[in-house]
Amino acid sequence: MIDLTNISTHLSIVLGLTFLIILINLVIPLRKLKRIKKQVKKIESA
């Protein structure tokens, strides 16, 4: 079992990078889809 007082900076950086990549891969397609739906609604209401 890991000694949490000894968790290295290296491991923390890699963990942080992993979560960042997961977040990016989740957020970007969602924002893209939201933008496209907004565009469709704008076109149709015009």
Next chain:
Amino acid sequence: MNNIFSTVKSFYHKLGSFPWFYKFSSKFIPIVFILGFPIFFLGIIWGIYFSPTDVTQGEIYRIIYLHVPAASVAQTVYFAMAIAGFVYVVWKMKMAGLFIYAMAPIGASFTILALISGAIWGQPTWGTWWIWDARLTSTLVLLLFYLVIIGLYSSFDNKKSADQAVSILTMVGAINLPIIKKSVDWWNTLHQPATIKVFSESSIANEMLYPLLICIFSFYILVFLFGLMAMRAEIAKRELNKSWFKNLVLGND
């Protein structure tokens, strides 16, 4: 047997339909999300917190629970893209071309994760951030292929020409995959040989192996989730002027 074949054939044809895939992915994404993240956290917490300390490397070895899954999905995503490239070139299936475009950034991001986590792991264990050995270099080539595919696609105005070009390039780049896989066997590399073996005993204790396998499995589920989301967004972009999509957005379905 005929029924199974016609079911598979029917499903294959449905997969090629933008409206069907969009609706299917919209329903499937929440299920994959609910499945994927608990398994991911289980693997990460088990591996990083509960698995035993390595006698040689100490705690730094725990990067394995992120590095190996990332490297594994990076190669598998490219393999899937290469198959899609073949499908596009032979059958001109639009969904195959879209798959390549949607998956390339995902594959690239996990390749970057594999390279950076490897460098961070290598610095205290090998005494260097980087070395031009076969495994590291061929993985860097994989990243370059991903970036070139993304760049090449963006350089075309016509989507069909873009799909054709990236399909051919993706297939050409697939030669790098067995090189990555076998690099630690064919050349005298600093990178260690494969830890997980299918046909013989793995060179890792079971207490470390089980969480590693869970992490690998969870990464595949997450990449599948990201792929569904990216493809759904790209379908929306390509079909935004089509009536089926407008009706869906405006709630006229």
